[in-house]
Amino acid sequence: MDVLRQLKAFYWRDRKFLFSSILCLMCATALGLVYPNLLRFLIDDVIAPQKFELVPALAFTVVGVVAFKGCMQFLHGFFGGRLGNRVAFHMRDALYDKLQTLSFQYYDKAKTGDLMSRLTADLEAIRQFIGFGFAQILNMVLMITFGGAMMLSIHWQLTLITLVTIPLLGFTAIRFERHIHPAFREMRQAMSNLTTAVQENITGVRTVKSFAREDHEVSKFSVRSEAYQTNQVGAAKIWSKFFPVMELVANLSAVILLVTGGILVINGSLKLGEFVAFFSLIWYIIGPMWGLGFHINNYTQFKASGERVLGLLNEHVHVKNIEHAVEANADTVTGHVRFDQVTFSYPDKAPALTEINIDAPAGSVIGLLGATGSGKSTIIQLLMRAYNVKKGTITLDGIDIRDLDVESLRRLIAPVFQETFLFSASIRANIAYGVKDITQEEIERAARLAKAHDFIMELPLGYDTIVGERGMGLSGGQKQRIAIARALIKNPRILILDDATSAVDMETEHEIQAGFKELMAGRTTFIIAHRISSLRHADEIIVLDEGHIVQRGTHAELIAQPGRYRDTYNIQYADVPQGEAAKQAAPAAERKGSTV
Ligand SMILES: Nc1ncnc2c1ncn2[C@@H]1O[C@H](COP(=O)(O)OP(=O)(O)OP(=O)(O)O)[C@@H](O)[C@H]1O
Numbered sequence: 001m002d003v004l005r006q007l008k009a010f011y012w013r014d015r016k017f018l019f020s021s022i023l024c025l026m027c028a029t030a031l032g033l034v035y036p037n038l039l040r041f042l043i044d045d046v047i048a049p050q051k052f053e054l055v056p057a058l059a060f061t062v063v064g065v066v067a068f069k070g071c072m073q074f075l076h077g078f079f080g081g082r083l084g085n086r087v088a089f090h091m092r093d094a095l096y097d098k099l100q101t102l103s104f105q106y107y108d109k110a111k112t113g114d115l116m117s118r119l120t121a122d123l124e125a126i127r128q129f130i131g132f133g134f135a136q137i138l139n140m141v142l143m144i145t146f147g148g149a150m151m152l153s154i155h156w157q158l159t160l161i162t163l164v165t166i167p168l169l170g171f172t173a174i175r176f177e178r179h180i181h182p183a184f185r186e187m188r189q190a191m192s193n194l195t196t197a198v199q200e201n202i203t204g205v206r207t208v209k210s211f212a213r214e215d216h217e218v219s220k221f222s223v224r225s226e227a228y229q230t231n232q233v234g235a236a237k238i239w240s241k242f243f244p245v246m247e248l249v250a251n252l253s254a255v256i257l258l259v260t261g262g263i264l265v266i267n268g269s270l271k272l273g274e275f276v277a278f279f280s281l282i283w284y285i286i287g288p289m290w291g292l293g294f295h296i297n298n299y300t301q302f303k304a305s306g307e308r309v310l311g312l313l314n315e316h317v318h319v320k321n322i323e324h325a326v327e328a329n330a331d332t333v334t335g336h337v338r339f340d341q342v343t344f345s346y347p348d349k350a351p352a353l354t355e356i357n358i359d360a361p362a363g364s365v366i367g368l369l370g371a372t373g374s375g376k377s378t379i380i381q382l383l384m385r386a387y388n389v390k391k392g393t394i395t396l397d398g399i400d401i402r403d404l405d406v407e408s409l410r411r412l413i414a415p416v417f418q419e420t421f422l423f424s425a426s427i428r429a430n431i432a433y434g435v436k437d438i439t440q441e442e443i444e445r446a447a448r449l450a451k452a453h454d455f456i457m458e459l460p461l462g463y464d465t466i467v468g469e470r471g472m473g474l475s476g477g478q479k480q481r482i483a484i485a486r487a488l489i490k491n492p493r494i495l496i497l498d499d500a501t502s503a504v505d506m507e508t509e510h511e512i513q514a515g516f517k518e519l520m521a522g523r524t525t526f527i528i529a530h531r532i533s534s535l536r537h538a539d540e541i542i543v544l545d546e547g548h549i550v551q552r553g554t555h556a557e558l559i560a561q562p563g564r565y566r567d568t569y570n571i572q573y574a575d576v577p578q579g580e581a582a583k584q585a586a587p588a589a590e591r592k593g594s595t596v
Contacts, residue, residue, distance in 0.1 A: 003306035007087075010094070011130050014086045021079035025135050028072035029142045033150060034065050036280040044273030076135065084131020088123050095119055095312060103318040104386040105347065112203075113196025118312055121191060122305035129302035137295050140288035147284030154274050154281075158264060162257045162282060166289070168249050173292045176242040181300040183235040188304050190228040197221050239297075250286045257282050319385055321405055328408040333397055334362035335412070335493040335524035337383065342392035344382060352378045353547045356392070360540075363522045367529065367538030369565065374544040376528045380496050383526070384413055414492035418499035420479040424468035427456055430482055431463075434490040446489040451508055452481035477508065495525045501534060509534065532569050541565065 011018060038058060046054045095118065102110075151159040201208060201217050208217050261278055264270035270278075339358040345351045353375045360366045368376040382389055385406055394401050401409055414434065422430050431446060432438045443463065447453040455478055459465040467474055467482070474482070484500060501509040509531075529535050536555040543551035543564050551563050558565035 003303050003310065006310050007091075007126070007130075007306055010090050011083065011087045013090070014083050017079045017083035017086070021076050021083060021135050022138055024072045024076035024079065025139050026142055028069050028076060029139055030146060031065050031069040031072065032143075033146050033281075033284065035062075036150070036277040036284075038062060038065075039280060040271075040273040040277035042273070043276055044271050048273070077132075080131045080135055084127040087130045088127035091123055091126065091309065092119065095123075095309065098313055098315065101317050101320070102315060103320075104381070105318045106315060108346075111192070111196045113194075113199040114192040115312070116199065117188070117192040117195045118308050122188065122308050125301045125305035126309065129298055133295065133298040133302060136291075137299065140291065140295060143284045143288045147281050151278060151281050151285075154278055155264070155270055158257070158261055158270065158278065161260050162253050162278075163285065164256065165249050165252045166285070169246060169289045169292065172242060172245050172249060173289075173296055176238070176246075177296045177300060179238045179242075180235060180297060181303065183231065183238055184297075184300050185304040185307070187228070187231040187235060188308060190224070190231045193224045194221075194228050197224050246289070246292065250289050253282060253286055254279075319388055319406060322403060325405040326399060326403050327405045328396065328399075328412055330412055330493065333412055333493050336360070336362045336395075336397050337494065337524055338393075338395045338398075339379070339382075340393045340395070342382065342389055342394060344378060344387065344389055344391070346387075351547055353382075356547075356549060358542065360524050360526070362397075362524055364540070365525045365527065365538040367527050367535030367541040368544065369529065369532075369535060369541060369568065370544030373546075375547040376544055377498055378547075379544075380415065380498055380526060380528065383494070383496070384415065385409060412493040413496060414487035414490040414494070415496040415498060416480070416483045416487045416500035418480075420476075420483040422468040422474075422479060422482060424466065426461075426464045426466055427459075427482060428463040430467060431485045431489055433486055438489065442489060443485075446485040447482075449488050450481045450484035452478070452485050455481075477505070481508075493523055495523055496528075497525070497534075498528045499530065500527075501529070506531075506533060532572050 038061065042055075042058060046052065046058065099115070148159065148163070151162070197220060201221070208214060257279060261270060261275050265272055265275045337358070337360040339356045342353055342356040343351055344353045356375075356379065358366065358379070368379060370376050381387060382394060383401070385401055385404075388402060396404065396409070396412075423433065428440070428443055431443050431452075440463070444453060447456055447463075456462055456465070467479075480500060487495060510533075527535055527538060532555075535541050539554070540552060541555060541558055542549055543558070545564065551558060551561075551565050553561075559569055
């Protein structure tokens with residue numbers, strides 16, 4: 001019931017459908033109860049006194065009742081269907097909204113397959129129950145109440161004797177529910193493990209194939225599939241144990257009625273018509289009781305699914321706006337970024353960054369260099385507020401970014417990551433992803449600056465070529481260039497290049513950087529790179545090691561002192577002749593005033 005209460009917001013807004021559906025079902029049920037009475041009337045008041053002229057009228061009444069009952073049943077299905085679909089629709093939207101607000105911390109652990117199964121299989125179970133299952137349980141209660149009341153009005157002693165098995169039925173049904181609920185919960189979890197395995201296998205199919213690990217994947221899947229099968233078999237066992245018991249107990253009532261009712265008819269204390277009506281009414285009680293297991297099954301599935309969906313809806317959002325968050329205004333923000341004594345650890349891990357101080361005046365270029373895992377990307381993630389800083393502060397134009405509206409902050413930043421994600425849409429739509437109302441000219445301009453225009457024009461459909469999943473295959477460098485165009489078109493205050501040109505050759509990188517220079521003048525830029533050539537023009541290069549800043553300065557300053565930077569430089573330029581190396585790593589001072 002708690003799940004139903006928590007989901008109230010989703011079905012209560014469509015209560016007109018809920019009540020209409022219930023009302024129609026009640027009418028249909030009540031009309032169903034007319035049959036036994038017609039039967040009683042036929043036997044006791046028509047056949048016994050031989051008033052056969054009443055038969056046609058009785059027949060027409062039956063036709064009328066059947067037709068009306070049919071209409072009511074249709075309307076019940078119609079309103080129930082409407083209700084179920086609308087609830088599923090609103091819940092899908094709410095879940096999707098929630099997925100957008102959940103922070104990076106949640107996605108670090110979340111499994112795509114599990115989320116997919118919550119949005120599909122679990123929603124379907126909820127749709128079924130809210131649309132039909134709930135009304136059917138209510139119908140069961142109504143049938144028992146109406147039928148019982150009618151039986152009591154005919155012969156209350158016989159009713160009590162006949163219904164003596166009902167508490168036993170109720171007890172069996174409750175025991176069944178206790179066993180089947182955990183089984184269903186496990187089954188849902190096993191299903192989501194199965195979907196996760198399939199999803200990961202499809203996403204990582206290249207890795208699987210290149211390592212020839214198909215057999216390993218098959219056996220991994222088999223284990224999960226077997227777990228699901230075991231769960232299914234377990235649930236079937238519970239079902240197969242309880243269902244026959246239910247049926248046996250339910251039919252005991254019919255046996256008791258036949259014996260006791262038969263004796264009463266022979267004694268003359270019960271009319272034959274009443275006995276026949278009674279026999280027909282008893283199924284109004286036994287029938288629903290028979291289906292009790294099925295309804296409980298539906299309910300438990302709904303409860304298990306509801307818990308999983310509510311679990312997602314109630315998931316804690318780690319990064320959210322504080323009350324009265326300040327809106328960062330793109331027209332007035334200059335882009336002055338400061339990290340002040342920032343120390344940060346991912347949950348349950350040693351600090352990824354320790355006492356980081358960075359001062360990036362508006363329009364400056366900051367280069368970040370360091371071994372893998374040294375904390376470069378973490379600096380960027382914190383600036384974008386993917387995670388909240390707990391120790392130290394990060395400010396933008398002097399305002400703590402925790403006080404800023406998250407969306408407005410992220411609107412000012414355009415990141416290009418090493419791994420480019422393209423949506424299954426046209427290249428045009430992919431480039432224009434971060435902005436609204438953009439012209440083709442602006443898209444092409446950004447693509448030209450990112451050195452993407454020429455290869456796009458060589459594609460048969462040009463900017464209309466569909467890329468991403470199931471789309472046209474592109475090379476890593478081509479994808480990166482699209483991502484760079486996507487960032488450029490956003491015209492951000494802060495540009496982040498996280499190993500953004502790692503997949504393009506040095507010549508293209510040089511050309512792209514020339515494009516940046518033109519567009520990024522006056523905008524703060526953070527460049528993470530492993531190549532000295534990508535960083536050498538930065539106003540300040542920060543060298544990180546295990547989360548600590550170990551060196552900082554311009555290229556010329558760093559090259560002049562022993563340390564990690566010079567070591568990296570020496571390795572990268574080991575094969576380049578002396579004069580050429582010096583030319584390639586031209587000091588930043590030469591380029592002061594420019595950006596990249
Ligand atoms: N989402 C995460 N959850 C937990 N730990 C993380 C997460 N992301 C990074 N880390 C850890 O934080 C540390 C710094 O990682 P970070 O990604 O910032 O390094 P990096 O210098 O950018 O590395 P690379 O050059 O390989 O991208 C590493 O020890 C890493 O394992």
